[in-house]
Amino acid sequence: MSANHREDTSETRKDHHQVSGVLVDMQKVDPAANRCVFSTLTAGSLYRLEVASWSRGMSSDSALLARTVPSSVWSLRVQSSGRTDELTVSWQHGDGDRSGYQVVLYGASGATLGDQTLGAEHRTHLFSGLIPGRLYRAEVITHSGELTNSMSALGRTTPEPPTHLSVKQGLTNDTLELLWAGPASGDYDGFSLQWTPPDYLSITDIQSTRRIVGGMFPGRLYNFTLSTISGGVARGRATARSQPIQRGIRTSPSPLKAVHCFPLSSSSLSCSWSPPLSDFDSFEVECRRHGDGELIAALGMAGGVTTVTLDHLEAHCKYAVSVRVSSGGLSSSAATHATVTMIDCPPAPPPSVRVTERSSKVTSSTILFRFNCSWFSDVNGAVRYFTVIVAESETNELLQPEKLHPLPSYRDYISNASVRAYQTAYFPSRCPQDPDAPAGQVVEVNLGAGGDRLGGACSHYHDDNSDVYVTDSYGGFCDGPLKAKTSYRLSVRAFTRLFDENHREFPQPLFTDTYLSSPLRTHAEPLGGVVEGLSAGMFLIGMTVAVVSLLVYRQRLRKVAVQENPVVRMSMWKEAPPSGIYLGVR
Numbered sequence: 362m363s364a365n366h367r368e369d370t371s372e373t374r375k376d377h378h379q380v381s382g383v384l385v386d387m388q389k390v391d392p393a394a395n396r397c398v399f400s401t402l403t404a405g406s407l408y409r410l411e412v413a414s415w416s417r418g419m420s421s422d423s424a425l426l427a428r429t430v431p432s433s434v435w436s437l438r439v440q441s442s443g444r445t446d447e448l449t450v451s452w453q454h455g456d457g458d459r460s461g462y463q464v465v466l467y468g469a470s471g472a473t474l475g476d477q478t479l480g481a482e483h484r485t486h487l488f489s490g491l492i493p494g495r496l497y498r499a500e501v502i503t504h505s506g507e508l509t510n511s512m513s514a515l516g517r518t519t520p521e522p523p524t525h526l527s528v529k530q531g532l533t534n535d536t537l538e539l540l541w542a543g544p545a546s547g548d549y550d551g552f553s554l555q556w557t558p559p560d561y562l563s564i565t566d567i568q569s570t571r572r573i574v575g576g577m578f579p580g581r582l583y584n585f586t587l588s589t590i591s592g593g594v595a596r597g598r599a600t601a602r603s604q605p606i607q608r609g610i611r612t613s614p615s616p617l618k619a620v621h622c623f624p625l626s627s628s629s630l631s632c633s634w635s636p637p638l639s640d641f642d643s644f645e646v647e648c649r650r651h652g653d654g655e656l657i658a659a660l661g662m663a664g665g666v667t668t669v670t671l672d673h674l675e676a677h678c679k680y681a682v683s684v685r686v687s688s689g690g691l692s693s694s695a696a697t698h699a700t701v702t703m704i705d706c707p708p709a710p711p712p713s714v715r716v717t718e719r720s721s722k723v724t725s726s727t728i729l730f731r732f733n734c735s736w737f738s739d740v741n742g743a744v745r746y747f748t749v750i751v752a753e754s755e756t757n758e759l760l761q762p763e764k765l766h767p768l769p770s771y772r773d774y775i776s777n778a779s780v781r782a783y784q785t786a787y788f789p790s791r792c793p794q795d796p797d798a799p800a801g802q803v804v805e806v807n808l809g810a811g812g813d814r815l816g817g818a819c820s821h822y823h824d825d826n827s828d829v830y831v832t833d834s835y836g837g838f839c840d841g842p843l844k845a846k847t848s849y850r851l852s853v854r855a856f857t858r859l860f861d862e863n864h865r866e867f868p869q870p871l872f873t874d875t876y877l878s879s880p881l882r883t884h885a886e887p888l889g890g891v892v893e894g895l896s897a898g899m900f901l902i903g904m905t906v907a908v909v910s911l912l913v914y915r916q917r918l919r920k921v922a923v924q925e926n927p928v929v930r931m932s933m934w935k936e937a938p939p940s941g942i943y944l945g946v947r
Contacts (some may be wrong), residue, residue, distance in 0.1 A: 363776050364690045375831065376669050378651065380606055380929075382801040384400050384407065385399075385849055387400070387888075389390055391516060391880035392909055393768060396815055398767060402429050402453065403429065403455055403456075403457045403458060403582065404429050404430065404431050404455060404505075405428070405430070405431030405432065405457040405458035405459050405460075405503075405505030405508070406428065406429055406430045406458045406505075406694065407427075407506065407893065408426070408429070408602070409424055409425075409426055409429070410424060410425050410427055410429055411423070411424040411631045412424070416521050418731045421426060425714055426811070428505060428506045428507075428508055429457070429505075429508075430505070430508045430509075430510055430757075431455065431457055431458065431503045431508060431510050432455025432456045432457050432503065432510060432912070433455055433501075433503055433507070433510040433512040434452035434453060434454065434455050434462075434503060435452070435453050435455060435497075435512070435854065436453040436510050436515070436553070437450070437452045437453075437514045438451045438514065438516070438683075439450070439497065439499045439514045439515060439516025439599075439820050440449070440516055440725050441516070441517070441518055441519040441601060442487060442815075444489075444517070444519070444576070445493035445494075445518055445519045445520065445521055445547065445603075446490055446501070447487060447488065447489045447491060447493070447516060447518065447782045448464075448466070448487070448488045448491060448497060448516050448518055449485060449486075449498045449845065450464055450485065450486045450488070450501065450516075450911075452484055452485075452488075452501050452512070453482060454841075455510070455637075455672040456505060458505055458507075459481045459503050459504060459505050459579050460478070460481060460504050460505050460506060461477070461478060461479060461480055461481050461504045462479040462481070462483055462501055462502065462503060462504065463476065463477070463478050463501075463503050463504060463509075463859070464477045464478075464486045464499065464502075464504040464888050465498070465499070465500045465502065465906070466478075466488050466497055466498070466499050466500075467497065467498040467499075467500070468494055468495075468497065469495065469497075469678025470886060471883065472487075474491075480632045484829070485519070485530075487729060489788075490791040491518050492518065492546075492548065492591075493518050493519060493520050493521045493544065493546060493547030493548070494517065494518060494519070494520030494521065494544070494547040494589070494591035494601060494603075494913055495517065495518055495547065495591075496515060496516075496517045496548075496592060496599060497515070497516055497517070497518070498514070498515050498516075498777075498831050499512055499513065499514055499515075499516060500511070500513040501699045502511070502856075515599045516599055517591055517592050517599040517600070517601040517603065518547075518591075519544055519602070519603055519604070520544055520548065520549045520589040520590070520591040520601055520602075520603045521544030521545055521546065521547045521549070521589060521603060521934045522542065522587075522589055522603040522604050523541045523542060523543060523570070523587050523588075523589055523603075523606055524542045524543070524544070524545065524606075525540075525553060525653045526539065526540075526541040526543055526587055526606055527539075527540050527790070527800035528608065528610050531573065531574075531575070534579060534613050534615070535572055535575060535576060535577045535578070535579065535612065535886050535902055536574065536575045536576075536577065536614060536693050537574045537577065537609075537610060537612075538567075538571070538572070538573055538574075539554070539571070539572045539573075539574060539585065539587075539608075540570065540707060541567075541570050541587060542570060543570060543589070543628065544589055544603070546585075547549050547591075548591055549589045549590065549591045549603075550590055550591055550592060550593065550781065551569070551589075551593075552569070552570070552589055552590060552768050552871055553587070553588045553589075553590065553602065553608060554572060554585065554586070554587055555585070555587045555588075556583050556584060556586065556588045557583070557584050558581075558583070560576070560577070560578060560581075560583075561576065562574055562575065562576045562577060563575040563576050563926055566916070570765060571827060574662060577612045578612065578639070578640060579612055579613065579614050579615040579637070579638070579639035579640065579688075580611070580612060580613070580614030580615065580640035580686070580688035580689075580691070581611065581612055581640045582609060582610070582611040582640075582689060583609070583610050583611070583612075584607060584609050584610075585608050585609075585610060586605040586606075586607050587606050587607075588600055588602045588603050588604070588606075588905070589602070589603035589606045591603075591604075596676075599843070601654050605664065608927050611688065611689045611690075611691055612691075612694045613688075613691050613693060614637065614639040614640065614641045614686040614688040615637040615638060615639035615686065615689060615690070615693060616637065616685070616686060616693035616694045616695070616696055616818050617634045617637055617684055617686060617693075617696035618637070618682075618696070619634065619696055619698070620633075620634045620682060620684045620696045620697065621634065621698060622631055622682050622696045622698045622700045623700060623701075623739040623740065623741075623742055623743050623780060624703055624704055624741070624742050625670065625704050625742075625743075626674060626678065626702070626704065626795035627676035627702055627703060627704065628668070628672065628674050628675070628676055628702060629655075629670060629671060629673075629674060629702065630648075630671045630680060630682065630700060630702060631668065631669075631670050631671075631674045632668065632669050632670075632671070632684070632698065633668040633669075633741070634696065635667065636664075636667060636907045637686055637693075639693075640688050640739060641664055641687060641688045641910070642664050642687060642689065643661055643662060643663055643687045643688045644657070644661070644662040644663075644666070644687065645659075645660075645661060645662075645663055645684070645687055645692060646659070646660040646661075646669050646682065646683070646684050646686040647660075647681065647682070647684075647685075647695075647845040648671050648674075648680055648681070648682050648683075649677075649679065649681050649683070650680060650681075651678075651679035651680055651681050652679070653854065653909060653919075657671075657674065657680065658818055660672055667925065668947065670709040674702050675702065675852045676703070676835060677701065678701065678702055678703060679699055679700070679701045680699065680700065680701075680776060681694040681695065681697055681698070681699045682695075682697065682698055682699075683697045684696050686735070688867050691745075694742075700740065701741075702741075703741070704741065704742040704857055704858055704871060705740075705741035705742065705857065706738075706741060706857065706870060706871045706873045706875070707737045707738060707739070707740075707744060707855050707871075707872070707873045708740065708873060709739055709740065709761075709873050709874070710736050710737065710873075710875050710876070712759055712876045713798060713850070714730060714736050714875060714876075714877070715875045715876045715877070715878050716730050716778045716851045716852070716878035716880075716881075716884055717878060717879070718879060719899050720732075721878075721881055721885060722809065723881055723882070723883055723885070723909075724810050724883065724884055725811035725843075725845045725846075725883055725884040725885060725886055726842035726843050726844075726845065726883065727807055727808060727810045727842070727883075728807075728809060728843065728849065728851065728881055728883070729803050729805070729806070729807045729808070730801070730805075730806055730808070731768055731803050731804065731806070732769065732804055732853050732875075733802065733804075734790075734793070734801055734803075734804065735802070736853070736875060737792075737873070738856040739857075741857060741870070741871075742858070743790075743857065743870060744792060744855045744856065744857060744860070745789065745790055745856055745857060745859060745860075746787045746788065746789055746790060746855075746856040746859045746860070747788055747790060747804070747854065747855055747856070748784050748785050748786065748787050748788070748791075748854070748856075749784065749785045749806055749808060749815065749851060749853060749854070750782065750783075750784050750786070750851065750852040750853075750854055750874065751774075751782065751783055751785070751808065751849055751850075751851060751894050752781060752849065752850045752851075752852070752877060753774075753844075753847060753848070753849055754781065754783065754784040754848060754849070754850050754877075754880065755780045755848040755880050756880070757874060757880060758808045759877075759880055760876065760877050761852065761875075761876050761877065762852045762854070762874050762877065763782075764838050764874075766870055766872065767784060769782065769783045769784070769817075770783055770837055770839070771783050771785075771819060771838065771839050771840065771841045772819070772837075772839070772841075775841060777823075782842060782853070784838065785808070785815035785816055785840055786814075786816030786839070786840070787838075787856070788814045788839035790855075791804070792804075795889055804840065805912075808840065808843070808851070809840065809841065809842045809843040810840065811839075811840050811841070812840060812841075815838075815839075815840035816838040816839045816840050816909075817839055817840065818839065818840065819839040819840065819841035822866035834912045844883065845883050845884065845885055845886045846882070846883060846884070846885050846942075847882065847883050848879070848880035848881065848882045848883075849880065849882075849883070850877040850878050850879070850880055851874045851877065851878045851881065852874045852877050852878070853874070853876050854872050854873070854875075855872060855874075856870055856872040858870055858871040859871075859872070868939065869908050935939075
């Protein structure tokens with residue numbers, strides 16, 4: 362605030378009073394001054410300014426009223442009220458005094474669309490009847506008397522949401538096509554697509570209202586949220602987002618890779634499968650007669666169950682079992698397997714499937730070999746037991762073992778020269794029934810090592826120069842050492858039926874054999890003990906020869922000495938008794 366006066370040599374005093382008469386400030390200035398500034402006053406307040414002059418004891422004064430400029434508002438916001446045709450203008454009071462507010466709304470072209478005068482106590486104002494998604498400028502003018510101060514800000518109304526969101530299945534199960542229509546009215550610049558769960562999905566823009574979504578996980582429920590976006594293209598421009606529209610979409614679950622079934626008996630089937638790489642909650646199982654397609658059974662299985670047994674079926678009848686994966690009411694395509702309710706011998710493996718020298722390790726008394734579970738199909742029933750057939754043979758002819766059951770045991774073989782083939786004890790199959798189990802499931806057998814799998818070790822004792830073998834293994838079978846430097850041919854026998862539930866053997870078991878292997882010749886016995894025995898014998902013989910030679914040599918030396926000394930020779934004759942007395946005859 363400043364004041365002017367005429368030039369005078371007298372001292373001038375300037376007083377500053379509020380209208381209420383309270384002295385706020387006082388300054389003394391030089392007579393030559395024509396200007397004075399008062400600071401730290403209250404914004405928007407009315408003040409009385411008095412200028413007093415003195416000259417030789419005389420004084421005169423003059424006064425006037427003046428007002429400070431009001432403060433502008435702060436924290437000015439122009440926001441959508443939640444409705445698409447309204448904007449709310451809000452602010453905080455500035456410092457100082459004010460007499461009122463004026464709120465003005467301008468369009469994008471600068472035209473005044475609304476003007477409202479408000480009292481000094483107001484902090485908000487609502488403009489309605491606006492266009493959705495459009496940008497506006499609001500100005501709040503603070504009044505104090507005839508003086509004003511202003512502040513402005515930009516704001517945008519909420520755009521209208523999209524309409525008619527629809528979904529189409531893509532070319533593959535993991536792709537979808539989303540289509541929608543734009544807002545019915547108002548301004549907008551684009552759309553925002555979001556989803557949960559937050560998987561990494563690929564989004565391809567085909568058109569402004571069309572997207573291809575890829576990489577979706579099978580059987581999973583996705584919630585897509587679509588909003589209209591208005592603004593945001595230019596930096597610093599206000600952006601508004603519409604209320605979203607939502608759509609839940611579940612992809613179809615992946616089908617099973619395979620379902621595997623085999624007969625349990627003449628009236629039941631067992632089926633199993635591996636869970637797919639998918640979200641799912643259950644499985645749907647159907648059993649139909651193969652010929653006419655009649656539905657025999659329909660079962661719903663919980664998601665954690667991967668095996669099912671179908672009972673009360675007709676004997677020697679072919680059935681088709683189908684399994685579908687279910688997720689939230691959506692089902693995959695069916696995986697089907699057909700089989701017959703009949704236990705029979707396993708299909709014979711081809712000649713190329715047999716024990717080979719490459720898969721074997723031979724010593725002087727054992728043969729370590731491996732065979733694969735995949736050698737025997739369970740189409741005619743699950744393989745329950747195995748045994749190993751051992752034939753002493755040097756021929757390389759492509760043959761299978763004789764279809765006899767049971768074959769002689771190791772005791773028979775080792776004690777009877779006419780027995781040229783024998784079998785080991787039966788050992789249960791540990792091959793998995795899962796169709797997706799690794800195809801390389803291997804069974805290792807060490808023949809001749811006396812392992813429990815083949816019946817345990819055989820022990821023997823000598824009685825009248827004969828070997829008698831006894832064993833503690835079940836079934837009268839044991840696993841004794843093989844003969845050294847002998848050719849053996851091996852076969853694996855697989856049983857689909859051998860023992861009942863009480864472990865009693867069926868009268869007519871069902872089995873099949875692999876072809877006999879090529880001859881596997883055991884090594885010769887180690888020579889360490891023989892060499893040691895021969896060395897000891899040669900040493901004893903050498904010592905005996907040396908002692909005998911020494912004695913003979915000494916005897917010869919003595920005879921020579923006697924012949925050369927007559928006294929000694931006479932003495933020797935005298936020592937001999939008369940012949941009659943020596944013979945005991947008078």
